Amino acid sequence: MEATHVSVMKDEVLAAMMIKTGSVAVDGTLGLAGHGSEMAKQAAPGGLFIGFDWDQQMLNRAKEKLADISDVEVKLFHADYRELPEKVREACTEAGRPPYADAILLDLGLNNAQIEDAERGISFRNEGPLDMRMDRSQGEPASALLNRIGPAELEQILWDFGDERWARRIAKVVVERRKSQPLKTTADLVDCVMAAIPAAKRDQRLHPATRTFQAIRIYLNGELDGLEECLIEIGQVLSEEGVLVVLSYHSGEDRAVKQAFKYLADTDDFENVTRKPILPSEAEIAANGKARSAKMRVLKRKRISENS
Ligand SMILES: C[S@@+](CC[C@H](N)C(=O)[O-])C[C@H]1O[C@@H](n2cnc3c(N)ncnc32)[C@H](O)[C@@H]1O
Incomplete structure (x- = not known):
């Protein structure tokens, strides 16, 4: 049997993103689409869901899961999320929409199906x-x-x-x-x-x-390479009121997220919603030990300045 993955802090992630029907929702680390499928459902009817994973096997399994969701346009990329800004702008333009995303999620690291595969x-x-x-x-x-x-x-x-x-x-x-x-x-x-x-x-x-x-x-895998710069670039494709949520599992990752969010909030175009990261509840950790080290940070775009 293929291994599955329990999505971390799912309720907290969805509550922070407040995805509206018809909006553009992006999952930069799709995995088995545990978060992604809920995001796509919330964007329906009329929404656009864009997903990325650099692992083709994960992308294939996510695609099957997303196929059951109706009334939402789905575009998937076998790509590194470092390409997210460029690909999101292109996908939105192709779909006849402004080149911005209303909600973006990065759930960093690995999913359980990858960890359990001995090969x-x-x-x-x-x-x-x-x-x-x-x-x-x-x-x-x-x-x-x-x-x-x-x-x-x-x-x-x-x-x-x-x-x-x-x-x-x-x-x-x-x-x-x-x-x-x-x-x-x-x-x-x-x-x-x-x-x-x-x-x-x-x-x-x-x-x-x-x-x-x-x-x-x-x-x-160069997982931390250029992460801070990449998050700053990803912030630029948020729409007005758009929200970026990042779940990290290691101090190096969280440091990069914290610094990128601080940099963006200092420009006054963004609000650093979580000065301190949100942690999983004790009940979640008891049910899923892999959530233990998770830290969630949220950034919101206040406005799109002319020069941004
Ligand atoms: C923690 S899992 C995501 C789980 C997913 N949120 C869910 O609930 O099913 C992270 C996924 O991101 C992918 N990933 C990690 N780094 C990536 C990168 N730089 N670019 C694209 N995908 C990446 C991994 O292959 C993995 O499938």
Whole structure:
């Protein structure tokens, strides 16, 4: 059976966006369209729904789900959301509408269907090839990276993208092990982490390999590259009263969102609706542990100035 995904903070996201019938709603990280299908329904009748995912498999599954929704025009792109501003302007113009979106969602990171697929090598829980690429037609797998880079560079990656306090020791173990046995599988990396972090010092709530896997994946896929600049550009395609909602799952992501929203709010054309991020309720975390690290921020456009 194919794995599913439980959408995070769905009620809070939909309440913040207040999508009206006939409006333009955009999901930049469609996944299995858990949020996206609700957004499309709210935009019907007469609305335009635009979705993006850089993973073709996710896009195919989202397309099936969206096919059941009537009275809304749907346009899907197999693309990075960094292309969102340009593609949204084009899609709106093609549909005979002004080149602005009334609601935009970015639910960053991965969905559960990707994590559970052992062949992708994303999760420490499923043994598989140590790959981790979102687009397997490009770049190198995680195994090649880990068998190549120096200890200082690896330590920096674990620290910057995983907040891993055992970064130095983990990097040292990886570099030592690969001399006799290059890393090939997710289990090889888990073994290195376990050897590096003393049993008595392990976090009881998080699997010891969580931060390492997250850090390597974010770095390998360039998930934070240009995120702040990209969010600033995305703000420019909001309509007057249009709302951008971002869900992030890691301190580096949230920092970029916070800075981009602050930059835009300083121009006076935007309102930073959430000075402090909104967090999932305890009930949601109890029902879906994967929501634990989510932070939601909301930005609203107040006006479109002539020079913007
Ligand atoms: C957390 S999931 C979205 C889940 C979705 N909101 C739902 O409820 O079903 C994030 C999705 O965004 C996609 N993604 C991540 N970074 C992306 C990027 N830079 N461009 C396009 N898609 C991206 C991933 O492939 C994944 O399917």
